[in-house]
Amino acid sequence: MIKAIMNGCNGKMGQVISAICKEDPQIEIVAGVDLYDGIKNDYPVFPNISVCDVKADVIIDFSNAKAVDDLLVYSVDKKIPVVLCTTGLSEEQMEQVKAASGQVAVLKSANMSLGINLLMQLLAQAATILAPAGFDMEIVEKHHNQKLDAPSGTALALADSMNDALGHVYEYKYDRSSERKKRDPHEIGISAVRGGSIVGEHEVIFAGLDEVIEFKHTAYSRSVFGKGAVEAAKFLAGKEAGFYDMQDAIRATMEQAD
Ligand SMILES: NC(=O)C1=CN([C@@H]2O[C@H](COP(=O)(O)OP(=O)(O)OC[C@H]3O[C@@H](n4cnc5c(N)ncnc54)[C@H](O)[C@@H]3O)[C@@H](O)[C@H]2O)C=CC1
Numbered sequence: 031m032i033k034a035i036m037n038g039c040n041g042k043m044g045q046v047i048s049a050i051c052k053e054d055p056q057i058e059i060v061a062g063v064d065l066y067d068g069i070k071n072d073y074p075v076f077p078n079i080s081v082c083d084v085k086a087d088v089i090i091d092f093s094n095a096k097a098v099d100d101l102l103v104y105s106v107d108k109k110i111p112v113v114l115c116t117t118g119l120s121e122e123q124m125e126q127v128k129a130a131s132g133q134v135a136v137l138k139s140a141n142m143s144l145g146i147n148l149l150m151q152l153l154a155q156a157a158t159i160l161a162p163a164g165f166d167m168e169i170v171e172k173h174h175n176q177k178l179d180a181p182s183g184t185a186l187a188l189a190d191s192m193n194d195a196l197g198h199v200y201e202y203k204y205d206r207s208s209e210r211k212k213r214d215p216h217e218i219g220i221s222a223v224r225g226g227s228i229v230g231e232h233e234v235i236f237a238g239l240d241e242v243i244e245f246k247h248t249a250y251s252r253s254v255f256g257k258g259a260v261e262a263a264k265f266l267a268g269k270e271a272g273f274y275d276m277q278d279a280i281r282a283t284m285e286q287a288d
């Protein structure tokens with residue numbers, strides 16, 4: 031049985047993961063961490079990860095960007111692999127994540143769903159054909175009104191998958207209201223919509239001359255992220271130091287199924 035610490039256990043995703051693990055005989059949450067203590071869980075909950083003294087094989091993190099610095103220190107110090115799902119990290123924090131992965135296994139993904147991870151591969155392929163043919167690339171993402179970061183980590187990851195495939199020559203454009211000028215062909219526009227209880231929608235538009243191709247992913251429930259994160263935790267427990275992503279976990283799960 032894999033023993034997991036749930037960082038951000040009393041949040042929306044923390045509670046989804048808790049419910050999934052309760053039904054899974056391969057993984058158990060042995061401790062939680064959260065600033066908010068208003069939920070009763072069947073494991074001990076600590077207000078900060080630095081005071082968590084429960085032994086574990088892996089940490090699953092869905093918390094807040096501000097919590098990630100302490101999380102990385104703890105993970106490196108205790109040599110516990112971490113599945114890092116929190117979005118909105120700064121560039122400095124991304125450097126810290128990379129540095130931590132030199133000492134412990136870190137799996138970072140802005141989106142744990144199978145659909146988005148497949149979409150990244152499809153977009154890389156589409157971009158290499160459509161961008162040189164003059165198609166403009168735009169991303170529109172929609173999320174619930176409680177989300178703190180914008181644009182979503184997923185929108186940035188989708189843009190990165192196209193930009194990586196195109197040799198990193200594209201700039202990301204988040205706002206067109208500050209200047210009056212035509213769209214630069216070497217930009218990827220990213221727009222964020224916030225409202226109600228939308229779980230997560232990502233639409234990628236390739237707009238060419240007289241034709242438009244659109245790719246769209248809709249998450250109808252948070253369990254698509256939760257299931258992916260739990261599979262990622264099972265994959266990462268016991269792994270040697272290194273930087274892993276969701277594609278690594280999906281590949282391993284598919285190889286096991288064969
Ligand atoms: N990678 C993925 O597939 C997904 C990533 N996310 C990301 O995960 C994060 C959490 O999302 P939600 O659960 O929807 O948010 P939420 O706001 O419902 O939950 C976050 C929880 O973290 C707690 N928290 C805040 N500071 C903390 C600290 N220093 N230590 C421990 N806990 C702390 C909060 O009290 C709260 O209970 C966000 O960054 C979100 O964008 C969300 C869904 C999917």
Ligand SMILES: O=C(O)C1=N[C@H](C(=O)O)C[C@H](O)C1
Pocket residue numbers: 117140141173177178181182183184185229230231
């Ligand atoms: O905050 C959320 O809810 C989500 N955040 C992630 C992101 O920023 O991409 C993933 C998912 O879309 C839900």
